[in-house]
Amino acid sequence: MALYLVIAFGAVTVAWVGWNLTLDVLWQPTDRVTMRRILDLAKVKEGEHVLDLGCGDGRFVVAAAREFKARATGIEIDPCRVLWAKAWLLLAGLSQRGARIIWGNMYTADLSNADVVILFLSAKANFRLQERLRHELKEGARIVSYYHPVWGWKPDEIGEGKKGYPLYLYRIKGEQ
Numbered sequence: 738m739a740l741y742l743v744i745a746f747g748a749v750t751v752a753w754v755g756w757n758l759t760l761d762v763l764w765q766p767t768d769r770v771t772m773r774r775i776l777d778l779a780k781v782k783e784g785e786h787v788l789d790l791g792c793g794d795g796r797f798v799v800a801a802a803r804e805f806k807a808r809a810t811g812i813e814i815d816p817c818r819v820l821w822a823k824a825w826l827l828l829a830g831l832s833q834r835g836a837r838i839i840w841g842n843m844y845t846a847d848l849s850n851a852d853v854v855i856l857f858l859s860a861k862a863n864f865r866l867q868e869r870l871r872h873e874l875k876e877g878a879r880i881v882s883y884y885h886p887v888w889g890w891k892p893d894e895i896g897e898g899k900k901g902y903p904l905y906l907y908r909i910k911g912e913q
C-alpha cells in the first residue's frame with residue numbers, strides 16, 4: 738500500500754513539474770526589497786486595484802493589501818500555488834479587505850479595472866500580453882515589469898531591484 742502511495746505521489750510530482758515546464762514562465766519569487774521598490778515605483782495609492790499577473794505564492798497581493806491598503810488581485814495558473822496563496826491571504830486576514838487570488842490564465846484575465854499591473858514574467862510572456870495591456874488598461878494605469886522590458890515600449894521610469902536588475906515602469910496614455 739505504502740509503495741503504491743509513493744509511486745502515485747512520484748507520478749503526480751513528475752506530471753506537475755512537466756506541466757510547469759510547458760508554461761511561458763516558471764515560478765521564481767520576487768524578494769521583499771524589490772517588491773517594495775516595485776510598489777513604490779508604481780506609486781500605489783490606497784484603494785487602487787493592483788493586479789499581479791502570474792502571482793505565484795501571492796506575495797505581491799499580500800504586500801499591496803497590507804502595506805498600501807490597495808485592492809489586490811493575483812492571477813495564477815498553477816493550482817498548488819493558488820492554494821498556497823489563498824491560505825496565506827486567509828491567515829493574514831486579507832480576504833475580507835478585497836484581496837483575492839484567482840486560479841486562471843493571465844492571457845485571458847480581465848485587465849480593464851486594474852490601476853497597477855505587476856509583471857515578473859519572461860520576454861515571451863510580456864510580448865504575448867502587450868497588445869492587451871495597451872488596449873484594455875485604462876488611461877493612467879501603470880505597469881511595472883521586473884527584469885524584462887516590454888518589447889518596443891519606452892519606459893517612463895526605470896528603477897532598480899535589490900540585485901541591480903531593472904524595474905520598468907510604463908504609464909498607459911490615451912489613444913493618440
Ligand SMILES: C[S@@+](CC[C@H](N)C(=O)[O-])C[C@H]1O[C@@H](n2cnc3c(N)ncnc32)[C@H](O)[C@@H]1O
Binds near residue numbers: 761814818
Ligand atoms: C516568475 S513567477 C512570479 C511570481 C510572483 N509574481 C512574484 O513576483 O513573486 C511567474 C508565475 O507566473 C505563473 N504563470 C505562468 N504562466 C501563467 C499563465 N498563463 N497564467 C497565470 N499564471 C502563470 C507561474 O506559475 C509563476 O508562478
